[in-house]
Amino acid sequence: MSGNPHLEQCGFDVASGTANGAVFFYESVKAKQKVNGFYEWNELQITTWPQGSARTLPIQAFFYSDPAGLADARTNQKEFYSDSGGIVVPIISVRLPMTADQDVLFNFAPNDQEVMAGEGTTPSYSEQPWIVSPMEGATVTPPFRISGKSAPGATVDVCLEGGGYCFGAPVVADANGYWFIDGAQLSPGDYRFTARQTANGQVSAWANNRTIKVP
Helix, strand or coil: CCCCHHHCCCCCCCCCCCCCHHHHHHHHHHHHHCCCCCCCCCCCCCCCCCCCCHHHCCCCCEEECCHHHHHHHHHHHHHHHHHCCCCCCCEEEEECCCCCCCCCEEEECHHHCCCCCCCCCCCCCCCCCEEEECCCCEECCCCEEEEEECCCCCEEEEEECCCCCECCCCEECCCCCEEEEEEECCCCEEEEEEEEEEECCEECCCCCCEEEEEC
């Protein structure tokens, strides 16, 4: 024995088709229970899924533990929603313990989500569209994403306060009411932007202004 536990580790091959794979998996579970160092960890390696298989991926959640991770989780959630044809997977925050007597904390927050599922989560065509991100008071680094919800199929204008500058051409909400503007650019400064939707020949009022800062 080397005295270094990291040099005495073992792995278990549980790939599909492996003989006695269930036995190996169970042994890996028992081995995990023997990891008793506070700063030790257990890992699972998986093969890459083929391209175009988003609708069958067994993804249950996207996790983050800091503000930068939330931005990445939102990007992953939005891309998975688009690539899978509308499957919504939640974003969950994880707070890791600082001491051995603390627990790991998991939390779902509606404000963390880039996309949401469920009835009653789409404004009618006569209402103001909802702005999902960036959040109020957020600091964003160009290029950044602006997203929200409106009536399905509505055309959405997203502009700075006063309507003097709009972020590209109007976007069209998808069948679930989601709309996205990727690659938004602004010079450093403080800004207030808003959005309105047009559907069934009716133009909504502008949404409440959202304030952001570009460093």
